[in-house]
Amino acid sequence: xxxxxxxAAHDPQHVAEVVAEFWGGEAxxxxxxxxxxxxxxxxxxRCTALEVYPIDIVLREADGDADAYGExxxxxxxxATHAAIGTALTQAQVMAIAVREGWPAKYRKRxxxxxxxxxWIEGRQMIEVxxxxxxxxxxxxxxxxxxxxxxxxxGAAAALS
Numbered sequence: 602x603x604x605x606x607x608x609a610a611h612d613p614q615h616v617a618e619v620v621a622e623f624w625g626g627e628a629x630x631x632x633x634x635x636x637x638x639x640x641x642x643x644x645x646x647r648c649t650a651l652e653v654y655p656i657d658i659v660l661r662e663a664d665g666d667a668d669a670y671g672e673x674x675x676x677x678x679x680x681a682t683h684a685a686i687g688t689a690l691t692q693a694q695v696m697a698i699a700v701r702e703g704w705p706a707k708y709r710k711r712x713x714x715x716x717x718x719x720x721w722i723e724g725r726q727m728i729e730v731x732x733x734x735x736x737x738x739x740x741x742x743x744x745x746x747x748x749x750x751x752x753x754x755x756g757a758a759a760a761l762s
Contacts, residue, residue: 605650609653610722625688628640629642686731699720705721718730
């Protein structure tokens with residue numbers, strides 16, 4: 602089970618506030634790792650959270666019995682890190698927020714199995730937002746058994762090529 606995830610943004614507070622809007626949650630300052638760190642709390646039964654750090658912050662291992670810490674790296678590029686998050690909003694509402702923010706967004710059907718709204722936060726960080734209907738599709742298709750069957754079918758198709 603995923604409890605929290607962190608991403609980086611040029612404007613961490615603003616990104617946290619928009620994600621809080623998708624979740625119906627709250628964005629609060631999160632200074633343990635960096636001065637401009639923010640956390641979004643979904644206010645759900647799992648206490649789901651998303652930490653948003655300044656674009657160039659990386660986590661470093663601390664020596665001894667100390668917590669990991671944030672360090673400015675100077676790196677600001679694209680990343681493979683992304684998250685799929687649920688929302689109670691409709692697809693039209695999610696798209697309207699993306700348009701308002703100037704963030705590229707489009708509906709995609711992942712592997713023919715479940716839909717997502719692919720949003721590019723600040724034009725560089727992907728997040729997949731799933732409406733209630735999309736969440737139902739996700740839950741109905743994303744199991745180990747279904748994934749195994751898809752891999753087996755793909756292997757059989759590759760063997761025939």
